[in-house]
Amino acid sequence: MSLEPRTDPNPPTAEPETPAKGPAIDAQALHQEILDLGTQGMVMNMGPQHPSTHGVLRLILTLDGEEVMACEPMIGYLHRGLEKMAERRPYRHFLPFTDRLDYVCSLANNLACAQAIERLAGVEVPERAQWLRVALMELNRIASHLLFLGTFGTDLGATTMLLYAFREREEALALLEAITGARLTYNWIRVGGLPDDMPENWDKGVLAFCDLLESRLPEYDRLLTDNPIFRRRTEGVGVVSPEDAKAYGLTGPTLRASGVAYDIRRWAPYEKYAEIDFDVVVLRDGDTFARYLARRLELEQSVRILRQVFDKLPEGPIASKVGKVLKPPPGIAFSQVESPRGELSFTMVSDGSPNPVRVHIRAPSFANLTVLADLVAGNKVADVVAILGSIDIVLGEVDR
Amino acid sequence: MMERDFGSALRTALAGLPEGAVESLEVSGSVATLRVNLGSLRAVLESLKSFPEAACDFPANLTAYDTGEEMFLVYRLASIERGWQALVLCRVDRSEPAAPSVTDLWPGFNWFEREVYDMFGVRFEGHPDLRRILLPDDWEGFPFRKDYVSRPSGSPLRGPQPIDRGAQG
Amino acid sequence: MGEVSPDLQSRVVKFPGGGVLVAGIDEIFNWARSNSMWSLTFGLSCCAIEMMATAASHYDLDRFGILFRATPRQADVMIVAGWVSVKMAPFIRRLYEQMPDPKHVLAMGGCACAGGPYRDSETIVKGVGEIVPVDVFVYGCPPRPENLIHGLIKLQERIREESILGIKSREPITVGG
Numbered sequence: 001m002s003l004e005p006r007t008d009p010n011p012p013t014a015e016p017e018t019p020a021k022g023p024a025i026d027a028q029a030l031h032q033e034i035l036d037l038g039t040q041g042m043v044m045n046m047g048p049q050h051p052s053t054h055g056v057l058r059l060i061l062t063l064d065g066e067e068v069m070a071c072e073p074m075i076g077y078l079h080r081g082l083e084k085m086a087e088r089r090p091y092r093h094f095l096p097f098t099d100r101l102d103y104v105c106s107l108a109n110n111l112a113c114a115q116a117i118e119r120l121a122g123v124e125v126p127e128r129a130q131w132l133r134v135a136l137m138e139l140n141r142i143a144s145h146l147l148f149l150g151t152f153g154t155d156l157g158a159t160t161m162l163l164y165a166f167r168e169r170e171e172a173l174a175l176l177e178a179i180t181g182a183r184l185t186y187n188w189i190r191v192g193g194l195p196d197d198m199p200e201n202w203d204k205g206v207l208a209f210c211d212l213l214e215s216r217l218p219e220y221d222r223l224l225t226d227n228p229i230f231r232r233r234t235e236g237v238g239v240v241s242p243e244d245a246k247a248y249g250l251t252g253p254t255l256r257a258s259g260v261a262y263d264i265r266r267w268a269p270y271e272k273y274a275e276i277d278f279d280v281v282v283l284r285d286g287d288t289f290a291r292y293l294a295r296r297l298e299l300e301q302s303v304r305i306l307r308q309v310f311d312k313l314p315e316g317p318i319a320s321k322v323g324k325v326l327k328p329p330p331g332i333a334f335s336q337v338e339s340p341r342g343e344l345s346f347t348m349v350s351d352g353s354p355n356p357v358r359v360h361i362r363a364p365s366f367a368n369l370t371v372l373a374d375l376v377a378g379n380k381v382a383d384v385v386a387i388l389g390s391i392d393i394v395l396g397e398v399d400r
Numbered sequence: 401m402m403e404r405d406f407g408s409a410l411r412t413a414l415a416g417l418p419e420g421a422v423e424s425l426e427v428s429g430s431v432a433t434l435r436v437n438l439g440s441l442r443a444v445l446e447s448l449k450s451f452p453e454a455a456c457d458f459p460a461n462l463t464a465y466d467t468g469e470e471m472f473l474v475y476r477l478a479s480i481e482r483g484w485q486a487l488v489l490c491r492v493d494r495s496e497p498a499a500p501s502v503t504d505l506w507p508g509f510n511w512f513e514r515e516v517y518d519m520f521g522v523r524f525e526g527h528p529d530l531r532r533i534l535l536p537d538d539w540e541g542f543p544f545r546k547d548y549v550s551r552p553s554g555s556p557l558r559g560p561q562p563i564d565r566g567a568q569g
Numbered sequence: 570m571g572e573v574s575p576d577l578q579s580r581v582v583k584f585p586g587g588g589v590l591v592a593g594i595d596e597i598f599n600w601a602r603s604n605s606m607w608s609l610t611f612g613l614s615c616c617a618i619e620m621m622a623t624a625a626s627h628y629d630l631d632r633f634g635i636l637f638r639a640t641p642r643q644a645d646v647m648i649v650a651g652w653v654s655v656k657m658a659p660f661i662r663r664l665y666e667q668m669p670d671p672k673h674v675l676a677m678g679g680c681a682c683a684g685g686p687y688r689d690s691e692t693i694v695k696g697v698g699e700i701v702p703v704d705v706f707v708y709g710c711p712p713r714p715e716n717l718i719h720g721l722i723k724l725q726e727r728i729r730e731e732s733i734l735g736i737k738s739r740e741p742i743t744v745g746g
Contacts, residue, residue: 048660051610051639055617056657076534077657078614080690083519084543088689097686103615147618150625166625173622184619184711246480249459249508262458262480268430332433332487334461334476347474349465358465358544360474370511396614399534399654535692536656543691550691556699557662559655560691564684 041069046384048077054151054388055395057369061376061384068384071376073369078399086359091117091326091348092191094359099185101361101397105144107136108339109397110189115270115335116346116359117191121328128316129193130271135309136179136188137271137337138302139206142213143172144340145295145302148392152292153224155389156233161223168216171209178202191326193319203310210303217299225296234289238375238387241286249367252342253294254391258286264338275312278305288383291390295340327354341365341392363397403427406484410434413451417443430484441473441490442500448477448486449505455479456486462512464492464520468546471497471520492522501526519544535559595732602645602671603728605634606721609644609664613651616678616711620650623714635721641667646724647701650711652680652687653694665701671731675705675720682706698741706743720744 047058056077062070082101086094098109111133118125125133146169153161173183179198180188188195224230240250245258255262263280265273281297283290334347342364349358368391376384407427414422421440426433436444448456456477464473471494478485492499501524503510513524514533521542524530532539536559541548552562612620624630624637638644641664653661665674676697679685684695697703704727707720723742 048657049609049611049664051637056613076532076536077654077660078652079534079654079656079692080652080687081543081692082690085687085690100615100686103618162621163626166622166627170622170625170627183622183713184615246458247507249506260480267480267483332474332489334487343460345461345476347461347463347476349467351467357467358463360461360463360465362461362463362476366511367508370508374507552691556694557655557658561655561694563691564688564695 044381054393057388057393057395057398059372059384059388061381063381066380066382068376068379068381071373071384073372075369075395075398078395080400082400083359083361086356088355090354091121091328091356094356095189095191096185096187099187101363101400102339102341102344102365102394103184103396104147104394105140105340106184106186107140107189108337108344110187111137111271112335112337112339112344112346112361113359114189114191115337116333116348117326117328119335120331120333120348120350121191121322121326123192123322124320125193125271126317126320127272127314128197129318131309131313132194132198132318133189133271134273134276135206135306136176136186138305138309139172139176141302141340142299143169143176145299146172148295148340149220149224149292152389152392153230155385156230158224158227158230161220164216164219164223168213171212175202175205175209178205190319192322193317195319197318203313206306207310210306213299213303220296225293231289233382233386234292234390235285235287237288237379237383238390239285239287240371240375244371245286248371250342250371251364251367252338252340252392253281253298254291254342254368256280256282257290257294259284262343264336264343268336270335270337272309272312276305276308288386288390291392295392298340325354327352339364341394341397342368344397361397361400363400365391365393365395365398369393369398402430402484406430406432406482409451409453409482410448410486413447413454414444417447432484432486434486434488436488436490438490438492438499441488442502444488445475445477445502446505448488454486455482456484459506459508459512460485462509462516464516464522464544466494466520466544466546470494471522471545473499473516473522497522499524501530503527518542521545598733599729599731602731603725606646606673606725606728607638607644608635608646608648609641609668610637610639611647611649611661611664613649613653613657614680616650616681619711619714620648620677620717623717628714628718630718630721633718633721633725641665642669644668645671646673646675648675648677648717649681649697649701649703650677652685653697653700655692655694658694658700661697662700671728673704673724673728674701675707675724676703677707677709677717677720678712679708679710682708685710702739703741704739706741708743708745712745716745 041062041064044061044063048056058074060072061068082097098113099106101109146165150162150165177183180186240258242259245255261282266280278301281294283294328350330350330352332349334345337344345362347360348356351357423435448454456479458478458480460478461476471492473490475488513527516522517530518532518534550560552560676682681697684693687693705720705724709716
């Protein structure tokens with residue numbers, strides 16, 4: 001190989017018609033040939049093992065350079081057939097399995113399942129249990145949103161946020177462990193109430209945690225909300241209009257960030273939410289930043305709810321008596337719960353026997369994920385991660 | 401009263417449909433339960449969405465259930481503005497289950513219809529991409545049907561896997 | 570780096586200059602490997618959240634030298650955290666094959682160990698041990714972070730007993746059963 005500097009015998013000029021050397025070339029034909037070459041999209045596989053897909057989600061991206069032309073999500077890598085397993089068991093034996101659906105907010109699943117059985121069988125829940133269920137739900141909502149803040153920051157590269165969010169999350173998990181005995185899969189809601197009352201001074205612990213969290217919120221804002229790089233990566237990315245959001249069946253903060261005020265706690269109040277004073281966080285922009293901000297502001301609302309619960313908590317039984325064998329009358333009933341991801345709903349069909357005929361789990365992440373394919377088209381690969389993170393899915397409930 | 405308003409709104413929306421389309425209509429609180437026949441399913445759902453009296457334009461849920469003798473589709477449509485929701489039940493033929501697709505009305509039901517096909521074998525006519533969504537593509541049979549028989553494969557890398565019945569709760 | 574005791578003679582290979590070299594290299598390599606176990610980010614489900622909590626500020630896996638790498642090419646340990654479905658199984662096998670030697674597998678949680686509560690599901694493989702060879706089983710649903718750290722320390726002890734000649738005990742360790 002020669003070490004002399006190589007000169008291009010045909011340096012490109014502004015007008016391609018006149019090459020510097022060589023025989024005369026039909027420039028028009030050459031130009032047309034170059035235009036006819038055409039380009040192909042590159043198909044790239046993202047997942048199922050990927051640090052940013054929030055579990056086992058596989059995205060088949062067709063790329064034109066760095067721009068995404070099409071995206072096909074493939075799910076089912078965590079499918080267990082839980083709904084079929086429910087048909088082989090008595091109603092209440094299914095409750096421990098529900099923890100493992102949306103495993104970041106297990107109590108929401110427990111509550112939705114128990115509520116569906118209660119509506120099907122006509123079981124009443126005592127007042128004290130209803131108030132405590134609200135407290136448990138909101139504490140779990142805080143834990144879930146803290147996990148979202150941490151993982152969303154990590155997806156975009158702001159890894160510090162994960163450590164800060166988990167620091168507070170450990171406090172919330174310690175409180176939940178004090179009452180339920182478990183850190184993640186609580187299984188602490190029963191048909192008719194709760195298994196046991198709260199321990200001594202648990203309410204003081206929760207209120208102290210509320211104060212702690214409020215003091216740490218400015219730190220999260222310094223790290224993410226007011227961070228110019230974070231803003232540049234999330235503002236204007238993945239905008240969903242309110243009409244599209246409703247047509248796709250989005251729920252939860254993903255929907256409320258697009259301007260639609262649909263929160264089951266206000267729309268179809270369950271437990272004691274009708275007697276609690278709180279705001280539903282609705283934002284107008286519909287972009288990734290709005291979806292993030294909706295969850296960040298919901299932290300404050302959950303703290304507000306928690307503070308009211310213990311003022312109004314009455315004395316009384318913690319569960320109503322339900323017989324040994326639960327045989328609801330034939331029929332169909334459904335429950336609706338506002339989980340941190342959206343509307344979680346269990347539909348149960350009974351034929352009078354101890355086992356259900358059908359249990360269907362309407363998972364908010366399953367419905368929210370349908371918008372991803374149309375939303376990422378036209379965006380860059382880096383935006384795919386931001387948009388997916390902002391929808392906040394948990395694959396356990398997508399696949400069931 | 402919510403019940404009365406909702407009931408009359410539904411009757412107005414469904415007035416234009418042929419006789420026998422809606423087999424029964426009950427309203428309890430803010431939830432209406434309708435039983436419709438398969439031939440009019442699409443017309444009923446379109447009316448519920450487009451009539452401003454009913455305005456049930458939010459696709460809340462779509463599933464199915466099989467009792468062993470009958471198979472039903474269950475749609476749940478909500479009206480966010482009015483605060484009510486309609487549960488629509490429709491029987492499908494259990495031996496050759498098929499139904500019209502509503503993905504053009506609600507793109508959110510695309511995956512829900514794929515899941516009902518995956519688990520029950522219901523073919524949704526007009527669906528742009530009807531294939532399995534949760535189970536592996538080469539799975540045989542529709543597991544949520546009551547007559548489904550599991551035939552375990554020999555390999556842990558392919559399904560179905562053997563079931564340990566001693567582990568039932 | 571210490572003297573060659575008689576019970577190490579069986580592992581010693583005669584080099585020009587003596588077998589002391591091999592035993593010394595083993596100790597150095599094992600010290601380096603056990604104190605920098607880079608784990609593949611392979612959280613499948615609920616146990617992954619507890620694995621993240623173990624790695625985060627409160628329990629902190631970084632003080633053991635354990636950090637998470639997204640690509641199997643740079644990972645020493647695969648912590649299978651969550652249930653293994655039939656659709657996912659070929660990917661787990663492929664990821665295991667893509668990891669360079671010496672590699673280890675830690676099955677975290679009841680599902681990865683033996684199928685967990687899903688033993689009557691047809692789409693769940695009853696334990697990741699049916700697909701890849703497992704070194705440590707950590708039971709729990711999900712196992713507490715302390716349990717996972719216990720399992721990882723047991724894995725570190727196992728690594729310290731290894732030899733660069735490639736002789737490894739394949740008897741799995743069970744923690745928290």
